[in-house]
Amino acid sequence: MAFAIVSLSGQASHIKFVDHRFHLGRAVGYQYDIVCETESPGEIIDEYVASKPIVLFSRTNCPPCKKLKAALKTFKLTEKDFLDIDLVKRRDLPVRAIHAEFGTRYGSVYTPKLFIGGRFVGGKETLKMFRNGELAKLIKKALASKHH
Template identity: 30%
Template sequence: MGSVSSTSKSIMPVTRDLVNELIEKDSIVIFSKTRCPYCKMAKEVFESLKKPYTAIELDNREDGQDIQDVLNEITGARTVPRVFLNGECLGGGTDVKKLYDSGELAKLV
């Protein structure tokens, strides 16, 4: 866990506040990268459910790496996508797809 504490010192509180604000702003938030197939899979799941979502495309942002560091602190992973539903992290693309396939995701949204 030493690496997490040293990482957290270098993350600006502004970035941490921004991530929390983005997560709270909409019911479905996907931290994504434009060319990531798992990100595309997660987005397609919500599109098939006809549920609007907010995608934060980290590869189009100068602070994308910093946001991924904050996501690592919050969720224990920096990989994308990081999918949040009502402020709770559902996980990544395969996690969301499994919830969708089992019918659980439709109950949650």
């Protein structure tokens, strides 16, 4: 998110961020113009998905997320190949809006959401794919195509 605060009176101000929304602290009698450019939740998801071959949206307190993270660790993925966006820790993101976008796009608002090679693979059902070897094939293919 990019923003600018312009004080019509020349006085300084402060911003408090709360779940990607912000509140302007201001003294009585001062006026401010706020210019804010915010990406849509869909754009945020798309940018992260395009940034690495393997992208996981997760939550710290989510049991299926913990299991999927443990499964993904067995592939010894590097930071250049794998990104985990923990929506509990990322207070700079519009978490509720991202969950709503998950529901619209993928039929479920819940995490985990795993993307491989820019495509949505699934949620907690990807653990079954890990056990039957299908996940390994998708990861190998995504990493091979990235290096060519």
